[in-house]
Amino acid sequence: MEKKQGLWREFTKGIVKENPVLRLVLGCCATLAVTTAASNAIGMGAATTFVLVCSNAAISLLRSIIPNKVRIPAFITIIAGFVTVVQLFIKAFSPALDTALGVFLPLIVVNCIILGRAEMFASKNKVLPSVIDGLGMGVGFTAAMLAMGVIRELLGAGTVFGLPILSGFMEPIIIFLLPPGGFFVFGMLIALAGKLSKEGKAPEATGCASCPLAASCTKIHEKGKGDAD
Amino acid sequence: MDGQTIKTLVAIFLAAILTENYVLNKFLGICPFLGVSKKLDTAFGMSCAVTVVMVIATAVTWPLYTFLLVPQGLSYLQTIVFILVIAALVQLLETALRKYMPPLYSALGIYLPLITTNCAVLGVTMLVLEKGAADPGFGYLQSLVNAFGSGIGFLVAMLLFAGVRERLEECDIPETFQGLPITLVAASLVAVSFLGFNGVVDRLM
Numbered sequence: 242m243e244k245k246q247g248l249w250r251e252f253t254k255g256i257v258k259e260n261p262v263l264r265l266v267l268g269c270c271a272t273l274a275v276t277t278a279a280s281n282a283i284g285m286g287a288a289t290t291f292v293l294v295c296s297n298a299a300i301s302l303l304r305s306i307i308p309n310k311v312r313i314p315a316f317i318t319i320i321a322g323f324v325t326v327v328q329l330f331i332k333a334f335s336p337a338l339d340t341a342l343g344v345f346l347p348l349i350v351v352n353c354i355i356l357g358r359a360e361m362f363a364s365k366n367k368v369l370p371s372v373i374d375g376l377g378m379g380v381g382f383t384a385a386m387l388a389m390g391v392i393r394e395l396l397g398a399g400t401v402f403g404l405p406i407l408s409g410f411m412e413p414i415i416i417f418l419l420p421p422g423g424f425f426v427f428g429m430l431i432a433l434a435g436k437l438s439k440e441g442k443a444p445e446a447t448g449c450a451s452c453p454l455a456a457s458c459t460k461i462h463e464k465g466k467g468d469a470d
Numbered sequence: 471m472d473g474q475t476i477k478t479l480v481a482i483f484l485a486a487i488l489t490e491n492y493v494l495n496k497f498l499g500i501c502p503f504l505g506v507s508k509k510l511d512t513a514f515g516m517s518c519a520v521t522v523v524m525v526i527a528t529a530v531t532w533p534l535y536t537f538l539l540v541p542q543g544l545s546y547l548q549t550i551v552f553i554l555v556i557a558a559l560v561q562l563l564e565t566a567l568r569k570y571m572p573p574l575y576s577a578l579g580i581y582l583p584l585i586t587t588n589c590a591v592l593g594v595t596m597l598v599l600e601k602g603a604a605d606p607g608f609g610y611l612q613s614l615v616n617a618f619g620s621g622i623g624f625l626v627a628m629l630l631f632a633g634v635r636e637r638l639e640e641c642d643i644p645e646t647f648q649g650l651p652i653t654l655v656a657a658s659l660v661a662v663s664f665l666g667f668n669g670v671v672d673r674l675m
Contacts, residue, residue, distance in 0.1 A: 266650060269504070270589050274497035314557055317587070321550040329546060344596050347549040351589045353501065420495050421661040428647075428654030436646050443649045 248373050255377030261354045262385035263434035266444055268354040271345050272386055273423040279402050282390030284338045286383025288331065288346065290376065292323045293355050297363040297375035299323075304364045316359045317350065324350045354382060385430070392426050393417045478607075479615045481671055486619025488667040492590050493627040494660060499590030503628060504653060506581075513632035514625070519581040521621025523563065524594050527556050528617035531595040532610055552595050557586045594620050631660055 261267045268289075275285045299319050300307075307315045328346055331339050339346065349355070358378055363371040391401055397417030399407035407413065416422045435443030492498045499520070506516045531552050539545050564582045567575040585591055598613035608616075634656050643652050 266504075269500040270497050273500060313586075314554070317553055317557060318550065321553050325546060325549050328549065344593055344600065347596060348498075348589045348593060350549055350553050351587045351592055353587065356587060416662075419661075419665060420497065421658040421665065423497065424654050424658035424661055428651040428658065431654065432646050432651035435649075435651070442645060443647070443651050 248370065251370050251373045252377040252380075255374065255379070255381040256384060257381075258438075259378075260381040260385055260434065261357075261378050262382055263431055264438065264444065265354075265357075266431065267357055268352045268382065269427070271348065271352055272382075272389065273420075273427055274345050275342055276386055276389040276393055276423065276426075277397070277418050278341070278394045279387060279390035281338070281341045282386035283383065284331075284335070285342055285345065286379070286386050288327045288342075289349055289352060289354070289382055290379025291327055292320060292349055293358060293379045293382075294372055294375040295323045295326075296320045296355055297358055297371040298368055300359045300363040301366060301368045301371035307364075312364065313356070313360075316356060316364075320355050320359070321350045354378060389423075389426055389430060392430075393422060397422060479612065482612055482615050483619040483622075485671040486616050487623040487626060488664070489669075489671050490620075491623045491627055491664055492593070492620050493624055494657075494664045496593070498593040499588055499624060502584065502588060502590075503631065503657070504650070506584075507628050507632045507635055510629065510632045510636065513628040515577055516581045516584070517621070517625035517628045519578040519585060520588065520590060520624055521618065522578070523556070523560060523582075523585050523591055524617045524621045524624075525614060526563065527559055527591055527595050528598055528613055530559060531555055532598065532613050535599055548596070548599075552592060553586075556591055556595070560586045590620070590624060627660070627664075631657065634660060 255261065259265055262269070262272050271285055271289070275281045296316070296319050300316060303315075303319075324347060327349070328339075331342075331346065358375060362374045366374070395401050395406060396414050397419075398415075399405060399411070399413040414422075417426065431443050435441070490496065493500065493503045502516055502520070507513045534551065534555065535545070535548065539547060539551065560582050564575075564579060567579060567582075594617050598608070598616050601616070602608045602613065635653065638652060638656060647655070
């Protein structure tokens with residue numbers, strides 16, 4: 242029973258407390274780029290979740306075999322393999338989604354949520370918790386993207402999932418579909434999520450703590466500070 | 471090289487900076503854009519490293535894809551091959567810089583590990599091939615110019631934004647918006663200004 246609760250917690254933390262997009266602020270490129278329509282957000286979310294679950298499982302299984310020194314390249318190769326599977330699958334069964342996601346489909350490979358979970362969780366935990374962690378993070382990613390997609394599609398095109406909701410009620414505000422609208426809605430959602438969170442404020446910067454490359458970034462910031470003195 | 475080719479190359483270069491800006495129009499490389507743009511000098515160093523890697527990565531992956539993967543019917547391996555080539559290149563570049571150009575290494579070296587997983591670099595190698603597939607006139611040279619322009623576009627966006635952020639530090643911002651939200655709203659306004667370039671390059675042609 243206790244074990245079940247533990248797994249449930251692994252699952253829900255990705256959706257609420259450690260939502261990868263709104264709280265950890267990882268994978269912002271995909272979040273901003275494909276959320277011009279709610280259906281794209283779902284497609285991208287599902288593709289990313291699949292890769293996340295599979296790569297977490299594979300990396301967790303291989304965690305004692307992969308030498309520590311080459312772990313990042315090894316993780317990237319495993320992730321790239323699963324991304325290729327997803328790419329071929331979507332090309333075969335949903336060419337429209339393939340066109341809509343464009344270059345961002347192969348770019349799942351450099352989505353820092355996946356590498357971040359591999360480094361922070363899967364390489365240190367057993368298979369079942371890793372899969373659950375991947376699933377929770379994937380669902381959290383999808384939910385946040387869906388929220389952005391719905392807001393941007395509703396305000397920018399007057400539709401949700403292609404259904405006309407606002408037609409005749411107000412003119413669509415096209416800028417919400419353009420890049421500035423993406424940044425703006427994302428900023429608003431992060432502010433809202435921060436306000437509702439326990440800490441009561443939004444994160445200071447992108448998800449450095451969960452990023453496998455945090456060490457390099459910290460060095461850069463220290464250099465910046467050093468030069469300013 | 472005739473005049474028409476040069477004209478096209480200039481147009482490709484300017485388009486890559488202004489109308490197809492990687493950060494502000496295509497949402498590629500947002501992480502360094504938000505993460506490393508706090509100070510002007512780090513923003514400049516990071517962008518230079520990104521530009522160098524973008525050009526070198528395109529110079530290597532373009533022939534690899536066109537002359538090896540496509541004839542062998544292996545184009546579906548694009549994602550895996552490209553990310554590994556970029557990872558190896560960045561490692562090589564780091565080693566070479568450290569050995570032969572220590573001053574440059576001390577300036578750019580710390581940014582290099584971050585670049586392997588930068589989506590702008592992987593993105594440019596794939597997008598130039600997409601453009602090449604759509605327009606047969608978009609060959610190797612055009613791809614390299616596009617990659618260089620995209621790097622410079624990244625630099626322009628980073629520098630502009632670093633300037634905006636330095637100003638933001640002194641502003642009185644509501645608590646809920648402090649940190650990332652106000653940064654994103656500022657990015658949104660910078661992106662609005664770049665919308666103004668739409669159509670400029672078409673007129674040049």
